[in-house]
Amino acid sequence: MITQPARHCAVELQALPARIGQVRRIVSAQLRYWHLDPLIDQAALGVTELLTNVHRHAEPDKLCTVEMDLLLDRLTVSVRDHDPRIPTVHNADQFATCGRGLSLIAAVSESWGVRPQGAEGKTVWFTLPAPSPATAGSAGALYGATTPGPFAEPQPAARSALVS
Structure with missing residues (x-):
């Protein structure tokens, strides 16, 4: 059973040197x-x-998508491109x-690994162990934050109620 919701972030870009620094x-x-x-x-x-x-290697283009997924105690970072060739060590x-x-x-x-997607390309991914909510901060701050991330659409301000 999953007790905390997952977090997700995705960025689509052309893998050019200047853009790589921006994604970092x-x-x-x-x-x-x-x-x-x-x-x-x-x-x-x-x-x-x-x-x-x-x-350096992808063909026919340099368009790719970077995704980060945080689920419980694991961060997965992946890059999907349109080149079906599988990289090797x-x-x-x-x-x-x-x-x-x-x-x-x-x-x-x-x-780490590779997920082939046939003629559509591939996704290369790696995982990192994420600290538990108790060691990384409060569970609310890590998993249940109600404010949007730094790249989310602005949300209307919430109304607060005065308690007497």
């Missing part, structure tokens, strides 16, 4: 909003590596300037 900042801001500051460095590094792979030699991205993701994440 969005990921960091969203994790701060969810009170998951300890995961910022790992998540930003992982999403940077996945977006760099899209930038390379054993880069010590002087290579590239080829370590997926190895790095494997090293900093709890798990």
Whole structure:
């Protein structure tokens, strides 16, 4: 049984170098909003590596979607692109300037993988263990916040009632 609701954030972009930095900042801001500051460095590094792979290798275009899902004690970060080719882990030699991205993701994440979507492309994902609500802040702040995230549509102000 799930006792806390899931959290979700998605960003669609062209995987170009300037946009990769913007998405890294969005990921960091969203994790701060969810009170998951300890995961910022790992998540930003992982999403940077996945977006760099899209930038360098994806065909026919660089359009992709970055998604973050927080469910209970697990953060899943995924990047979906339109290239059906499945990435592989390379054993880069010590002087290579590239080829370590997926190895790095494997090293900093709890798990990672690829979900092929046929001719539509693929999704590459990784998970990070999220601190429990008791250690990351109050359960209300982590899971039951009533204010929108930093990139949500503005909501009308709630009316407060005076209690006498």
